[in-house]
Amino acid sequence: MSRPRSQAEYLARLVPPSVAGLNRRSLLAGAAGAGALLGTGLLAGCGSDSDSGAGSKTVSVGSNASDPTPKDVLAKLAAGFQSSSGVQATINTVDHNTFQENINNYLQGKPDDVFTWFAGYRMRFFAAKGLAGDVSDVWGKLSGYSDAFKKASTGDDGKQYFVPASYYPWAVFYRKSVWQQRGYQVPKTLDDFNALGAQMKKDGLNPIAFADKDGWPAMGTFDILNLRINGYQFHVDLMAGKEAWTSDKVKKVFDTWAGLLSLHQPDSLGRTWQEAAQSLQQKKSGMYLLGLFVAQQFNENEQDDIDFFTFPEIDSTIGAKALDAPIDGYMMARKPKSEANAKKLLEYIGGVDAANIMVKGDPGTLVANTGADTSGYTALKKKAAELVGSATEIAQFLDRDTRPDFASTVMIPALQQFIKDPKDISGLLTSIENQKKSIFTS
Structure with missing residues (x-):
């Protein structure tokens, strides 16, 4: 549940959910405008076409969990899934920043069957673009999630495209x-x-x-x-x-x-x-x-x-x-090589057994499923879980709820300008609105 340590790291983590335009270097240089972001390279899904077919016993997972603890937790989830289903989950881990920089190209190429991602606007963007698979039927088999978590997993068309795993309020x-x-x-x-x-x-x-x-x-x-x-x-x-x-x-x-x-x-x-x-x-x-x-x-x-x-x-x-309360979780590719196995994995990840693995494996994680055994939570974590459980709506944080180019090139300097000199609010908001129109219509 860590946040970036510096502004440079924050900008490096921003996701390019739009189309070609600004690259990472231009972002770090402070460039703004109507262009959107394009990753500097390609993330290729590592699953092969031979994995497909009704009798397949494999499913591939594209993961940004490159830090040691979450990487180990995902490996344990894969082992638990294989033990319960007989299906082997192949995890293709990519450096966190690289994964996010290249997600747009990745999803338009040959992505893994399932991939790690975020709830809210960033999920809805790919769903609206037809770059993610509908997992509403998986949600029909899940329990232990509040209405707010389901809302955060729902696309503009009313269907679910995301399965929550963890969060921090x-x-x-x-x-x-x-x-x-x-x-x-x-x-x-x-x-x-x-x-x-x-x-x-x-x-x-x-x-x-x-x-x-x-x-x-x-x-x-x-x-x-x-x-x-x-x-x-x-x-x-x-x-x-x-x-x-x-x-x-x-x-x-x-x-x-x-x-x-x-x-x-x-x-x-x-x-x-x-x-x-x-x-x-x-x-x-x-x-x-x-x-x-x-x-x-x-x-x-x-x-x-x-x-x-x-x-x-x-x-x-x-x-x-x-x-x-930013929510991390998993999505399905629009055309997974093994849709049945992808949905089996998402159902497992959304279940209590997986949540218990996450609780034990990552002491810094709050799990989204309320059915998990959280007896090991500190008093602070228990209270945090209760807070989110009682929320009527959950926002994902500004940089996840809007376009990343708008968040980085408009809102960061605008908010810092306001903090420095809060006197000309009207002028500041006019500037934000003009830049918003340029970016959102590009």
Whole structure:
């Protein structure tokens, strides 16, 4: 559930779901415009045509799980699947960044039967382009998933194209010992939140730890404010280019954010998320809006001192049940060499046995299936799972819910400009809207 360590790594991880145009080098150089992204090479599916046929006992998996722990977990999933079904899953692992850079070419070529990917817009894009297979019948056999997880796995046509495996929620984290010492209470409304921040300032704390040197963390702040002020549907439509950034609804988000900036840790554009998390760990900041991976910056003996709350309600008619919780999982190629085996594998991955393997194999993973044995979860992980389970809608984070070229070349500099100088919100939103029109109509 780790996030990129630097802006360069973040940009390298962005996915090219559109057509030819910007390559990785031009992205890293800060190029923008109407072009989309094209990988620098080709990802070729390694399954052979000889694998096909009704009697096939193999299925191929294209995987971006190149880090040791997730790679080992996938190998254990493949072994478990073979043991239960008699079908051998051949895993073709490609470096995480390379996989994502070349996914568009990969899916248009000869992809593996099943491949690792992300829920939300990035899934819907390939489904709409006919580059992914319909797995609605697999979903008919699955249990243990909330409606929000199913919604995040559903394409624009109402069919399912994705099976969730793991996730990590975003929330407001704090140290219990600091709050107990100061007598702080979890805020229920934005007014409560502002009052709490003001008290923390008086107590000598940075109310909200904050960092945006790497470009992506501020996206989480925008997401949660937009979800709380305008609701889930408006948020995902805005990310998909269907709503105007110049609307009063979006302006209200930035106006609200501008009112909170004085509570944010200063000089955030020169700070990494790890450094901001360390200020929370060192009891110099009172709160931090981030993903569950914030716990990585705490010592083992401090893990029980971490707690969180979901960002408070702003509009009572909208509530506070929607959140960012990026979901990782699996999809099926549009024409798998062995569709029957591909669907068998997805059904297995979506089941309880696979979820239990993931729980035991990766201590940093929250599994999507609620039927898993999570008795080994820490109290923090158990609470995080309950939070996502109670969510009415799950957004995937800005850089997953929109086109990656728009996220990287428009939103990163725009949000950083806002943080640096929040005075000209109208001018900023006009610039975003103009660039959005250029990119989304290319």
